Amino acid sequence: MACGVQRALHFSGGVMKALVKLKAEPGLWLQDVPMPQVGIDDVLIRVLRTGICGTDLHIFKWDDWAAAHVPTPLVIGHEFVGQIVQLGSSVKGFRVGDVVSGEGHIVCGHCRNCMAGRRQMCDKTQGVGVNRPGAFAEYISLPQTNVWCHAPGIDKDVMAIFDPFGNAVHTALSHNVLGEDVLITGAGPIGLMATAVVRHAGARHVVVTDVNPDRLALAKRMGASVALNVSTQSLAEARLQLGMREGFDVGLEMSGNPTAFCDMIANMCHGGRIAMLGLPNKPFAIDWSLVISNMLTIKGIYGREMYETWYKMTVLLQSGLDISPVITHRFAYTDFEKGFEVMSSGDSGKVVLKWASLSA
Numbered sequence: 004m005a006c007g008v009q010r011a012l013h014f015s016g017g018v019m020k021a022l023v024k025l026k027a028e029p030g031l032w033l034q035d036v037p038m039p040q041v042g043i044d045d046v047l048i049r050v051l052r053t054g055i056c057g058t059d060l061h062i063f064k065w066d067d068w069a070a071a072h073v074p075t076p077l078v079i080g081h082e083f084v085g086q087i088v089q090l091g092s093s094v095k096g097f098r099v100g101d102v103v104s105g106e107g108h109i110v111c112g113h114c115r116n117c118m119a120g121r122r123q124m125c126d127k128t129q130g131v132g133v134n135r136p137g138a139f140a141e142y143i144s145l146p147q148t149n150v151w152c153h154a155p156g157i158d159k160d161v162m163a164i165f166d167p168f169g170n171a172v173h174t175a176l177s178h179n180v181l182g183e184d185v186l187i188t189g190a191g192p193i194g195l196m197a198t199a200v201v202r203h204a205g206a207r208h209v210v211v212t213d214v215n216p217d218r219l220a221l222a223k224r225m226g227a228s229v230a231l232n233v234s235t236q237s238l239a240e241a242r243l244q245l246g247m248r249e250g251f252d253v254g255l256e257m258s259g260n261p262t263a264f265c266d267m268i269a270n271m272c273h274g275g276r277i278a279m280l281g282l283p284n285k286p287f288a289i290d291w292s293l294v295i296s297n298m299l300t301i302k303g304i305y306g307r308e309m310y311e312t313w314y315k316m317t318v319l320l321q322s323g324l325d326i327s328p329v330i331t332h333r334f335a336y337t338d339f340e341k342g343f344e345v346m347s348s349g350d351s352g353k354v355v356l357k358w359a360s361l362s363a
């Protein structure tokens with residue numbers, strides 16, 4: 004997966020199409036904006052495809068979280084694949100034409116964690132498409148430290164969703180799942196990808212819960228032993244159906260829903276290990292006595308490990324993992340409103356927007 008040598012080429016001035024959060028109100032605006040600046044350590048990338056994330060939906064709808072975190076005007080979006088078209092003069096290890104994605108967390112490089120090589124734990128992370136210009140545009144400029152060069156042979160749509168795929172892999176591989184019984188709460192795109200990952204990584208039973216029948220059907224397709232609709236069935240029933248004598252060894256919380264998390268801690272084995280990715284929208288209470296008396300470990304997960312998770316994503320795909328069924332809709336970027344509409348409905352997996360093709 005090594006990228007080639009540096010080669011210079013010049014793109015400057017002019018305008019490009021971009022999806023802009025123009026005003027502090029619901030909506031997104033397709034506009035001409037200036038081409039991004041390319042500093043000496045930056046790489047200019049022509050965007051080929053982008054994925055719509057739940058975060059983009061928050062920004063589109065302009066909820067309280069978005070209003071508190073996102074400056075306007077801003078080009079949004081952070082899930083993408085593209086092709087390098089220009090290299091800053093200090094960039095090494097990349098060449099024009101490389102097919103790349105971007106790590107959406109730009110770290111400070113100077114805090115204790117950054118200095119220790121734990122960049123995913125940076126104290127002062129900036130978010131691409133959240134508080135600095137994003138990828139829903141014809142071009143994006145990123146520091147070379149945030150560029151991941153793809154191995155050949157990976158489907159472009161899958162490359163476009165490496166960011167959320169990385170959330171799934173980071174969470175799913177946080178605890179050993181080989182031969183273990185795994186509970187995944189939430190069959191959104193990330194829970195669905197995590198289902199395929201733990202199955203690939205050798206889990207025995209994989210129970211996936213949601214309240215959306217379409218997503219549960221997808222969970223079956225991604226390798227769930229049981230896809231459980233918790234609005235009509237209980238985890239106790241699923242455990243009985245699978246002949247499980249003890250609780251789940253590993254829990255992956257991917258819904259952000261308090262009830263799902265409370266059910267999870269009540270159904271873990273003694274010594275069970277939980278990785279928590281889902282973001283609840285407000286604080287909630289849990290039965291701490293279960294955590295203590297059942298000796299549970301709970302680990303919070305944010306983003307992706309830089310860049311071990313990216314490496315693992317690549318080798319998982321190279322060793323036969325297939326996450327492509329999670330991509331259910333594809334639109335041209337000019338039809339972005341349709342993409343956001345289907346995402347809002349919940350009747351989708353990942354939605355990919357096409358900006359250009361490799362031959363364009």
Ligand code: NAD
Nearest residue numbers: 189191192193212213257258259260263281282304305306
């Ligand atoms: P999503 O909102 O598409 O999926 C969440 C799913 O949970 C939905 O399908 C929903 O129907 C389901 N759900 C609701 N109530 C449930 C319940 N009681 N039991 C089981 N499932 C229930 O989100 P996503 O894009 O797949 O992301 C998953 C979660 O991870 C979200 O909470 C998101 O905010 C969070 N997230 C965290 C990070 C991070 O770095 N920590 C990064 C990306 C996303």
Ligand code: ZN
Nearest residue numbers: 111114117125
């Ligand atoms: Zn830092």
